[in-house]
Every structure is written in C-alpha cells, then in structure tokens.
Amino acid sequence: MATGYVVILSLLAGVVGFTTSITGMSNAAQWDASNLYAASASSLITWSLTLLAMGFACKEIEIGWSGTTLRALEAVLITVSGSQLFGMIAIHAGIEELSRYGGGRV
Structure with a gap:
C-alpha cells in the first residue's frame, strides 16, 4: 500500500511549500526579474x-x-496541487509581463 509514501511525501511537500511561500512572497514583493525567476523555480x-x-494519493484511492x-x-493534496498550479501560472505571468516591459521594475 502507498500510505507511507503519501504521508511522507505530503509532509515533505508541506515543509518545502511553507518555505517556498515565505521566500516567494519576499521575491514577488521585490518584483524584478532575478527574484521572480527564483520564486518560479522554487514553486x-x-x-x-x-x-x-x-x-500516490490517487493510487491509494484506486x-x-x-x-x-x-x-x-488525499482530498487536501488534490486541492493544494490545483491551487499551487494557479500560483505558478500567476508567477509566470508576472515574469512575462516584466520581460515585456524591459526587465526593470514595473
């Protein structure tokens, strides 16, 4: 059964996600190209x-x-992955907007 893997990976993703959120908010607040690329990579x-x-959660459901x-x-993991995708798209849209206007501060 995949229960152990689900729990371990969800804890790992939670810790990494928390630190990414903290550093990502700092990077997005500065709003320049290098900081947005760092936020994008960590997200x-x-x-x-x-x-x-x-x-693994879907395998466990199966x-x-x-x-x-x-x-x-498992339901929380599925919901969080969708919200993280939305956040990643927002960061990438910010990078595209920043590169469109010359790479400086917008």
Missing part, C-alpha cells in the same frame, strides 16, 4: 513534490484501503 519544485504525493483521515489528506 515548480514544490508543485512537483505535491504532484508526486498526489499521485486500491481502496484508506480510512477517513487518509481520504481527507
């Missing part, structure tokens, strides 16, 4: 870890041996 790493945990607590964790 991509966090999103990939969350997708890996979500993949097996069907999960309790209510694990089902709640």
Whole structure:
C-alpha cells in the first residue's frame, strides 16, 4: 500500500511549500526579474513534490484501503496541487509581463 509514501511525501511537500511561500512572497514583493525567476523555480519544485504525493494519493484511492483521515489528506493534496498550479501560472505571468516591459521594475 502507498500510505507511507503519501504521508511522507505530503509532509515533505508541506515543509518545502511553507518555505517556498515565505521566500516567494519576499521575491514577488521585490518584483524584478532575478527574484521572480527564483520564486518560479522554487514553486515548480514544490508543485512537483505535491504532484508526486498526489499521485500516490490517487493510487491509494484506486486500491481502496484508506480510512477517513487518509481520504481527507488525499482530498487536501488534490486541492493544494490545483491551487499551487494557479500560483505558478500567476508567477509566470508576472515574469512575462516584466520581460515585456524591459526587465526593470514595473
């Protein structure tokens, strides 16, 4: 069963996601090209870890041996991966806007 992998990867993705959020807010507040690229790279790493945990969660749902607590964790993982995708798209849109206007402060 994939329960151990789901729990370990979701904890790892949570810790990495928390640190990415803190540093990403600082990088996005400065709004220049190098800081937005750093925020983009760290959000991509966090999103990939969350997708890996979500993949194991989907496998666990397919097996069907999960309790209510694990089902709640799986639902949260699926929701968080969608919201992280939205945040990544917003950062990439900011990079594109910044590069369109000459690479300086907008």
